[in-house]
Amino acid sequence: MCESFGSPTSEIIGGGFLFYSLLDVSAGFIYNKNDMKKIILIIIILIITFSYLAYRLIEGIRLGNGGSQTEVAENYDHNSLLPEAEESEEKQENILVFPVDQFRQRITKKPFGIYITPQNSPVQPERFNGYHTGVDIEYEDKTADVPVFAVADGVVRLARTASGYGGVVILEIELGDTKHSVVYGHIRPSSLPQKGEIVKKGDSIGLLGTSFSTETDGERRHLHFAVLSNNSLDLLGYVQNKSELAGWIDPEGLFGE
Numbered sequence: 594m595c596e597s598f599g600s601p602t603s604e605i606i607g608g609g610f611l612f613y614s615l616l617d618v619s620a621g622f623i624y625n626k627n628d629m630k631k632i633i634l635i636i637i638i639l640i641i642t643f644s645y646l647a648y649r650l651i652e653g654i655r656l657g658n659g660g661s662q663t664e665v666a667e668n669y670d671h672n673s674l675l676p677e678a679e680e681s682e683e684k685q686e687n688i689l690v691f692p693v694d695q696f697r698q699r700i701t702k703k704p705f706g707i708y709i710t711p712q713n714s715p716v717q718p719e720r721f722n723g724y725h726t727g728v729d730i731e732y733e734d735k736t737a738d739v740p741v742f743a744v745a746d747g748v749v750r751l752a753r754t755a756s757g758y759g760g761v762v763i764l765e766i767e768l769g770d771t772k773h774s775v776v777y778g779h780i781r782p783s784s785l786p787q788k789g790e791i792v793k794k795g796d797s798i799g800l801l802g803t804s805f806s807t808e809t810d811g812e813r814r815h816l817h818f819a820v821l822s823n824n825s826l827d828l829l830g831y832v833q834n835k836s837e838l839a840g841w842i843d844p845e846g847l848f849g850e
């Protein structure tokens with residue numbers, strides 16, 4: 594045991610030697626002004642170095658916990674009665690949630706307002722013609738169930754099958770002080786909500802239908818998502834002129850980042 598940790602006697606001797614050497618050196622410095630300046634300079638450098646390291650350490654701890662502190666603060670604000678917290682809660686209420694995961698990333702074929710003909714369409718073969726009233730969010734690559742969500746609190750005004758859609762839902766919501774209709778197309782009919790049902794923002798209101806089945810009326814698996822600037826039950830996926838398109842809103846502009 595003693596062998597592996599070294600002899601205690603030799604450690605004491607070694608430590609003593611070091612101690613006396615340091616005393617000798619410092620004694621020498623006292624009689625030499627230049628050496629005195631050097632040692633003061635070294636002390637200053639050491640103080641600066643240690644201060645800097647301590648600062649970095651404290652800063653590191655602060656940043657490391659920063660995320661959770663912010664979250665706590667936000668959660669706290671939510672429940673607090675301060676006027677500014679109420680204001681932020683109000684803003685929060687006006688922000689829509691996405692109708693499906695990866696909403697923006699998956700609008701790869703038909704954005705809002707694109708003029709589609711059987712010849713120019715990114716989807717082949719194409720049977721539709723006109724200005725696209727909504728956005729198509731593509732999910733042909735996914736076989737697992739894809740839920741769609743209520744973008745805001747609202748009422749289910751229509752839930753049935755329709756030509757060109759398979760299952761379709763119209764949710765009535767309020768944007769600002771105005772009622773709007775939100776269309777969800779190509780929904781699996783067996784997953785449709787009840788007409789008249791009151792839903793909360795973020796509630797699942799159905800599943801996307803299976804590609805090229807009656808669930809989607811023969812379409813690839815995607816969500817046709819459209820927003821009307823009034824609460825009519827208009828199911829048109831395409832319109833024939835720009836003045837008709839004016840009744841529809843580009844859904845991409847309704848969401849935050």
Ligand SMILES: [Zn+2]
Pocket residue numbers: 703725727728729816817818830
């Ligand atoms: Zn569409």
